[in-house]
Amino acid sequence: MSRTLESMLPKLVVAPGFILGFAFIYGFMIWNGVLSVSASRMLPNYEFVGLAQFERLFEMERWWVALKNLGIFALLYVGGACVIGVLLAIFLDQKIRAEGALRTIYLYPMALSFVVTGTAWKWMLNPSLGLEKLMHDWGWTSFHFDWLVNTDMAIYCVVIAGIWQSAGFAMALFLAGLRGIDDSIIKAAQVDGASLPRIYWRIILPSLRPVFFSTILVLSHLAIKSFDLVMALTNGGPGYSTDVPATFMYAMSFTRGQVGLGAASATVMLMTVAALVVPYLYSELRSKPHDR
Amino acid sequence: MYGRIEETFTMLKLNQLAAAVALTVAAGVANAGEAEVLHYWTSGGEAKSVAELKKMLEAKGHKWKDFAVAGGAGDNAATVLKSRAISGNPPAAAQVKGPAIQEWANEGMLANMDATAKAEKWDELLPKVVADVMKSKGSYVAAPVNVHRVNWMWANPDVLKKAGVAGMPKSWDEFFAAADKIKASGAIAVAHGGQNWQDFTTFESVVLGVGGAKFYTDALVKLDPAALNSATMTKSLETFRKIKGYTDPASPGRDWNLTTAMVMNGKAGFQFMGDWAKGEFLAAGKAPGKDFLCAAAPGTANAYTFNVDSFIMFKLKDAGAQKAQSDLAASIMSTGFQEVFNLNKGSIPVRLGMKMDKFDECGKASAKDFVDTAKTGGLVPSVAHGMAIKPAAEGAIKDMVSQFWNDDKVTVADAQKKLIAAAATK
Numbered sequence: 001m002s003r004t005l006e007s008m009l010p011k012l013v014v015a016p017g018f019i020l021g022f023a024f025i026y027g028f029m030i031w032n033g034v035l036s037v038s039a040s041r042m043l044p045n046y047e048f049v050g051l052a053q054f055e056r057l058f059e060m061e062r063w064w065v066a067l068k069n070l071g072i073f074a075l076l077y078v079g080g081a082c083v084i085g086v087l088l089a090i091f092l093d094q095k096i097r098a099e100g101a102l103r104t105i106y107l108y109p110m111a112l113s114f115v116v117t118g119t120a121w122k123w124m125l126n127p128s129l130g131l132e133k134l135m136h137d138w139g140w141t142s143f144h145f146d147w148l149v150n151t152d153m154a155i156y157c158v159v160i161a162g163i164w165q166s167a168g169f170a171m172a173l174f175l176a177g178l179r180g181i182d183d184s185i186i187k188a189a190q191v192d193g194a195s196l197p198r199i200y201w202r203i204i205l206p207s208l209r210p211v212f213f214s215t216i217l218v219l220s221h222l223a224i225k226s227f228d229l230v231m232a233l234t235n236g237g238p239g240y241s242t243d244v245p246a247t248f249m250y251a252m253s254f255t256r257g258q259v260g261l262g263a264a265s266a267t268v269m270l271m272t273v274a275a276l277v278v279p280y281l282y283s284e285l286r287s288k289p290h291d292r
Numbered sequence: 293m294y295g296r297i298e299e300t301f302t303m304l305k306l307n308q309l310a311a312a313v314a315l316t317v318a319a320g321v322a323n324a325g326e327a328e329v330l331h332y333w334t335s336g337g338e339a340k341s342v343a344e345l346k347k348m349l350e351a352k353g354h355k356w357k358d359f360a361v362a363g364g365a366g367d368n369a370a371t372v373l374k375s376r377a378i379s380g381n382p383p384a385a386a387q388v389k390g391p392a393i394q395e396w397a398n399e400g401m402l403a404n405m406d407a408t409a410k411a412e413k414w415d416e417l418l419p420k421v422v423a424d425v426m427k428s429k430g431s432y433v434a435a436p437v438n439v440h441r442v443n444w445m446w447a448n449p450d451v452l453k454k455a456g457v458a459g460m461p462k463s464w465d466e467f468f469a470a471a472d473k474i475k476a477s478g479a480i481a482v483a484h485g486g487q488n489w490q491d492f493t494t495f496e497s498v499v500l501g502v503g504g505a506k507f508y509t510d511a512l513v514k515l516d517p518a519a520l521n522s523a524t525m526t527k528s529l530e531t532f533r534k535i536k537g538y539t540d541p542a543s544p545g546r547d548w549n550l551t552t553a554m555v556m557n558g559k560a561g562f563q564f565m566g567d568w569a570k571g572e573f574l575a576a577g578k579a580p581g582k583d584f585l586c587a588a589a590p591g592t593a594n595a596y597t598f599n600v601d602s603f604i605m606f607k608l609k610d611a612g613a614q615k616a617q618s619d620l621a622a623s624i625m626s627t628g629f630q631e632v633f634n635l636n637k638g639s640i641p642v643r644l645g646m647k648m649d650k651f652d653e654c655g656k657a658s659a660k661d662f663v664d665t666a667k668t669g670g671l672v673p674s675v676a677h678g679m680a681i682k683p684a685a686e687g688a689i690k691d692m693v694s695q696f697w698n699d700d701k702v703t704v705a706d707a708q709k710k711l712i713a714a715a716a717t718k
Contacts, residue, residue, distance in 0.1 A: 041684075042374070042392075042683075126542055128541070146541055148544070149544040151698050240488075254370070255683065257392070257682070
């Protein structure tokens with residue numbers, strides 16, 4: 001009796017969470033999929049229209065702007081955060097003084113929510129409040145920095161704020177990776193006469209490969225989901241020039257009364273995330289038996 | 293603003309919305325004689341006005357169940373309302389305006405208020421254009437609360453005087469002459485907040501001023517491709533773009549009340565904004581006519597873009613709740629409520645023939661023009677404030693106009709083509 005209970009108990013304990021997770025994550029993913037092929041407008045309905053919502057979606061200029069922005073943002077944000085993160089981690093790894101304090105300072109932006117980051121950078125980048133005004137007040141009157149209000153450049157402001165927020169996080173991951181590298185390999189390389197840059201380039205960075213992989217994975221799904229940063233920093237503007245798929249989806253579903261179209265855009269986002277995550281998970285899960 | 297972001301963020305995923313639906317299903321059903329009212333009037337003056345309505349309803353022996361959803365010009369309220377309605381548990385009344393009323397009616401969820409309307413003679417008390425917005429298939433389904441005039445132009449008399457501008461400009465030519473003078477005097481000529489509805493508030497005043505009420509109706513309300521493709525629209529777009537040259541570079545993303553403050557503090561000369569801006573001036577202790585001026589936007593003196601707030605009434609099963617609902621509708625249209633509410637809110641009563649003694653100059657002017665334009669046909673619905681066309685097309689047109697305003701690389705000819713395409717959004 002107690003034996004069966006013992007074997008059942010873990011399953012019983014896990015079951016509610018599993019069922020809730022299944023219903024509220026996969027259930028609603030499926031519902032979203034159903035809505036994306038329906039004629040839903042203000043409220044959901046279930047009249048099947050095939051891929052008409054997707055056709056409309058890809059005819060909209062605003063959606064293409066959102067996709068292009070996502071491309072720019074994801075590439076620069078993930079790339080920028082990784083590069084800065086690696087550099088910070090390498091510098092911190094030089095057995096410097098007060099490393100603990102510096103590490104904390106670089107990690108601090110992670111403690112803020114994207115809304116706070118967005119609002120603070122909005123003030124800093126606003127030409128009549130922030131950086132430009134400061135420079136003018138200090139006498140550098142020819143200084144000109146209006147990216148935030150320039151339709152072509154505003155998306156790069158989002159990138160700047162995003163990198164500021166996430167570079168410290170990337171640094172922490174890389175630092176942990178650096179600490180995990182066996183000293184004896186480096187010593188062996190030194191004995192062989194390799195220069196320091198060469199050691200980093202040929203030995204240390206390649207052995208950080210798994211860390212790069214997980215950092216890129218974490219950051220790129222943050223990039224695809226990015227919503228709060230854009231809402232706080234630019235609210236999608238000027239015009240809709242900094243719209244990203246998530247803000248597009250929100251606008252269509254909840255303020256424009258086009259639930260079907262919004263669901264279609266959400267489906268495209270889901271596919272994008274899946275395209276990134278599934279191959280990664282597959283390779284991870286498959287390689288496990290060999291490694292361990 | 294931050295509250296709004298937080299709330300919108302929580303609504304990010306459809307699955308989270310649906311979770312909210314599931315929660316509200318469990319939230320229980322209204323009691324007899326109780327009217328649950330969903331609204332987004334939560335700021336100081338507005339909250340006072342709502343308390344007045346609550347008092348009137350309680351005086352008739354009903355219970356008022358407050359359901360206030362703050363933020364974002366009703367976007368959040370609309371989202372909550374949808375989740376309640378889908379779960380089959382809508383409130384008795386909800387603050388919804390414009391063609392969205394008909395969209396709700398088409399879902400078959402709204403109650404027929406004709407009996408109340410007939411008893412209270414709404415047909416005689418409301419201008420026909422306004423009554424039409426409240427009706428679906430000829431029956432009243434909503435009760436109007438107030439009228440905001442959108443085509444106002446606000447000005448700081450000190451700035452005008454310093455620049456040597458005599459009086460408010462009556463035409464766009466006069467306006468640009470005045471704006472040049474203000475610019476030369478060192479102030480910002482036009483205070484503008486770059487959000488798509490603010491861009492469009494300015495745009496619709498320009499279209500109305502350049503083309504007149506008939507053209508406005510054809511182009512922006514009926515979305516007639518011929519009108520949208522006409523030379524008048526080309527001229528409107530050119531005028532609209534010209535105004536941008538008189539704004540300051542930091543305008544994108546600025547809130548309307550901060551924009552009004554620029555006029556208030558003498559940083560800027562003019563602002564195009566609805567009469568809620570007046571509430572901002574009054575709250576700062578400024579007197580109309582002395583500390584700030586109000587006039588119809590150039591060329592729109594004989595026209596009136598209206599923005600009417602209203603409550604839609606949902607179908608209810610309980611007889612007591614139905615009675616409370618019809619009493620609520622009657623109270624909303626009563627003279628007492630119309631006066632108190634609108635004095636607090638800065639708008640004017642939607643009911644015709646009310647005494648306007650307690651209202652200020654701008655309010656009196658607005659009420660007079662409201663009555664006059666209702667007769668001449670100059671009374672037109674505001675597109676920027678969701679009174680004229682369905683949300684999908686409205687959103688597409690607003691996007692396009694806002695993009696045109698912000699991106700100087702978009703030519704007038706391109707913009708006109710895109711405008712026609714956006715108007716075709718179903």
